[in-house]
Amino acid sequence: MASQPLLKSSSKASYGSESVEMANKKSVTPLSMSKSAEFPPGTSMFRDQRRRVDFVLVYKDDADEGSVEMREYFHTELRKAGLHLEEIAPEMDESTSSEAGLYWILIHAPTAVLMRHAEEMGWKMPVRIADDDNEARLCDPGIFKTPLDTHRRIPDYYAALFRRDLLKNFLNYDKPNKLFSNAQRGRLVYDILQEALFSENSSDLGIDKLLETNVYLAAFPPHEGHYSPEEQEPDADDQPETARQELRRYWARWGVWYKNQPLDHIKEYFGEAVAFYFAWLGMYTVWLIPAALFGLFVVVYGAATLSSSPVVNQTCSSTLDMCPTCKRCDVALVNASCIYAKLSRLFDNEFTLAFAVIMSFWATFFLEFWKRKTIQLAYRWDVLGEEEEAERPRPQYCIKATGEAPNPITGRTEPYFPPSSRTPRFLTGWSIIAVMFVLLLILVIGVIFYRTIILVVFLGSSFRAEAPVLTSLTGSILNLVVIIIMSFIYSKLATFLTNWEMHRTDDDYNYHLTMKMYLFEFVNYYSSLFYIAFFKGRFSGYPCDYTTVFGFRLEQCTVSGCFYELSQQLLIILVGKQIFNNFMEIVVPKIKVLYAKWKMKRMYGSIVENEQWKRDFYECEDFGGLFGEYLEMVIQFGFVTVFVAAMPLAPLFSLLNNIVEIRLDARKFITQYRRPVAMKADGIGIWQTIISTVATFAVVANAFLIAFTSEIIPEVFYRYVGPTGNMDGYVHHLLSKYNNETNGTGHCISYGLRQANTNTCYYKKYSNQEYYYHLLLVRTVFVILFEHFVFGIVRLIDLFVPDIPRSLYLKIKREEYLAKSALSEDVNSPPPDQGEKSFA
Known part of the structure; x- marks a missing residue:
């Protein structure tokens, strides 16, 4: 496969200082808006059906001028950062009005913006699939293997720090809509939202602060379609299951x-x-x-x-x-x-x-x-x-x-x-x-x-x-x-x-x-x-x-x-x-x-x-x-x-x-x-x-x-040390005798002994005090031996069983080597074989 040129729009000069018009103009590239691009099933789209919705902001139109100004400033900053925004106003009907309805801000991040931000954050991205003989397949804890692993298996990848100048060495470099998963896109957009200002004050930034002050009612990445196939749109009946529906079928059931x-x-x-x-x-x-x-x-x-x-x-x-x-x-x-x-x-x-x-x-x-x-x-x-x-x-x-x-x-x-x-x-x-x-x-x-x-x-x-x-x-x-x-x-x-x-x-x-x-x-x-x-x-x-x-x-x-x-x-x-x-x-x-x-x-x-x-x-x-x-x-x-x-x-x-x-x-x-x-x-x-x-x-x-x-x-101690040499008389041994005639007073009688037919009763206490103290010593020794035995075994395990298995240690070293090798390849050399080895 011939190598592909790097993206021209990945230059750092393309972000941060451009006007709103330039931001919107530049983002319309074959990379991010190709009509033939394939999107995962259930992906929410802009009206043009060419750009996916990566994040959603919801707000209520109110008369608070401060909130309006902060939102306008915030939206401008997001456009300067390269994001696309589409506003959906509430529909007019008999029961609502635009003044009282909810407004929706749909956000799309062009792939070039995501790449820049992923590089700045030091993200690791897959460079090639792991070798079959070295693939660290991990069995999920359970009794039987989940059908989803067989239905849509996710391979194990070797990964390296993402670099735009070495884009061709990463998986799906020529498939911009698959370079980042929907979850990754949502996370990267969220970080951009957290860094965007909403006023001229440098400390006024971040979507979380706007949510805290009710400037926005909600901010979230959308789900990938409805969780039930029966609730899909009528024209989506022939579509494959979305990732959400797969998890609903094979996990959340x-x-x-x-x-x-x-x-x-x-x-x-x-x-x-x-x-x-x-x-x-x-x-x-x-x-x-x-x-x-x-x-x-x-x-x-x-x-x-x-x-x-x-x-x-x-x-x-x-x-x-x-x-x-x-x-x-x-x-x-x-x-x-x-x-x-x-x-x-x-x-x-x-x-x-x-x-x-x-x-x-x-x-x-x-x-x-x-x-x-x-x-x-x-x-x-x-x-x-x-x-x-x-x-x-x-x-x-x-x-x-x-x-x-x-x-x-x-x-x-x-x-x-x-x-x-x-x-x-x-x-x-x-x-x-x-x-x-x-x-x-x-x-x-x-x-x-x-x-x-x-x-x-x-x-x-x-x-x-x-x-x-x-x-x-x-x-x-x-x-x-x-x-x-x-x-x-x-x-x-x-x-x-x-x-x-x-x-x-x-x-x-x-x-x-x-x-x-x-x-x-x-x-x-x-x-x-x-x-x-x-x-x-x-x-x-x-x-x-x-x-x-x-x-x-x-x-x-x-x-x-x-x-x-x-x-x-x-x-x-x-x-x-x-x-x-x-x-x-x-x-x-x-x-x-x-x-x-x-x-x-x-x-x-x-x-x-x-x-x-x-x-x-x-x-x-x-x-x-x-x-x-x-x-x-x-x-x-x-x-x-x-x-x-x-x-x-x-x-x-x-x-x-x-x-x-x-x-x-x-x-x-x-x-x-x-x-x-x-x-x-x-x-x-x-x-x-x-x-x-x-x-x-x-x-x-x-x-x-x-x-x-x-x-x-006490039972074991009595069996081997007690007066009988077995368990005979054990319950009687636990009790002490009380005699009302020799020990009693009026206070004791008021506690009920006068209701008995005899002046003798028993209460729970070892009658033999020497036996009691010997038993207390045995109990204390047991506690010491018990905890020392357990903690000793645990200490031996810590010493002889490493937290990182040797096989995994070798895989980590091999990944570091292969990742460096992949990124050091000549730009004109063929990229790693990708085939069908993608997250999609």
Whole structure:
């Protein structure tokens, strides 16, 4: 193939200083406006059907002269940058007028403009397809291969920094409409919009600031056609499926729940940031499968061995009297705790320790493999090792900044808010956060008091026999309601405080918001679990010396301990949270969309929805980012790892939820959200650090849970060190005798001993103190050995298993070599063979 000449319009002198007329005249070139050019199916077009719509701006015509002037100045600057603008005025009918209607600014970027900007941003572009024997094909996490990979396979490319003077060496150099994908075009146009001024002040720039001040109502790249083929325009029936329809068919559909995710296609349509989220969620879900199966085995084993458990049999057959726990309580037999002993046995049996150890390794292994997967995907998507761009100030920061100062990187004058003014705001914000933490702990204590009071109420009613179960169940539900309400309130407060702290860049803003939200949610969701696991029943006191607060006794555990109650609390919070979140993600968005369409129709009259950008605006809501999605999954990750020993079924419920979550999130991105700008990313960002911290903390938490909450260590210790040499008398060994005649006082009698037929009762406390301290030593040694063993293995893995596999390391070096070779070829030599190896 003979080499093609470079584009004449790629000269840097062609941009930035030309008049509006020259910009429009120059852009009409065979490269960007050829009638025979092929566009991907579903591409939105200008009226001339020769230029594609890369971005859409929406505004309402109002009488605000300031907004009008800013828009006119902004449009002029966009034309100077080489962009084409086409304005669509509202149609006149009986129910609307041009003064009250919506205006649409359609934006098209000529390929020459995109090339210049891609070169300035240091983008990597494909120079040739990877060799078949060296192609780093990555299996998307899942059970079966997605049909979309077979239907429209995206090859792996070697890439190099884009250079216009070496254009012929890049793939599709002679196919301008395929040189950049639609997602890439939207991202490049967005960057141009972010750099354009809207006044003579050099700090007044960026579409985000105009959106923040309501100069524009929306700004977004259009979707590629309707997600349903049935909704296509009548003359498009014979057209092939669009990329959006392919993702809808092969990814965002319940019928493919067992299929792999087409990560390459997600990245191609939505960008690397969204693709990394679904890659992480998919891999996490697949890794839950063995954890869920093992957890289910633990529960099944516990149920199968109920009848042969010595502890359960002794508890259910004991006729010893337990001391009353309140003034209205009767003396109860030990066998009243039979149901709790059986429930505890389901989750707390011989395999619970092995399950806790395996899940500790599971969390650390998952993180190690995810690191490797991250590097593989970053390499495949050409974002590995990319240097971060100098971030622009956030629009909220620009609006509220009190001064101006030059940017130390770019030298451009930007809005500036001095640190001396930020520090008091920062300290005040975290002081308010501390108050919220105290309030949250007060609410947890309030739930504890509720349980104490409601127990007395149930004991004085006809539900006396079911009082403990009802108290625990209603307390757990109340705690879930408090968690949901506090989460909603705090999310609003955290957002307000983070805005008030005046963080300059999005990275700083997202970091502080994430830390505020996750720390609070950690305490919000897990505080009640920590109370039951490590504090409940340990400070309640003993007969004649009960611990009271405001006249109420502190809660205590049954003979079988608090393990069953911890399991119940975790199950209710985990499953209840999942049900609530799924309701909010399925029902609420549909209601919001219906309301928005009704509101738009009421305000602007009949809605014409033939154009895709109008459908996107009316039928879809703005994409709010991935923060909420990550936060939900990381909280779930904590349930699966930190308290998994108390609820072996947590991985199973999380697996079932995530199977739904993947397709539910996919449907939202395809059908409910406007198309987000395809942002680059080389991983999951700060969430990687948070997940690693949770996994480390989970090892310690599970060690303490097994040692001090579970009955595994006491049972094993009694079997080999106890007086009988087996499990005989184990339950009796847990109890101490109280005699009212020798130890009692009037105060003790008022607690109910006078209702008994005997002056002797038992309460939970080791009668042999020396045995108790020996057991305490064993528990402490177990914690130390457990965490040192797990952390030692993890350290060995870090030492001997590199984050970058050697095969991938060689591929990276080979790509660097081939990319340099391709770009160093003589301009008159034939370009690399391209054939059908394109993203289209």
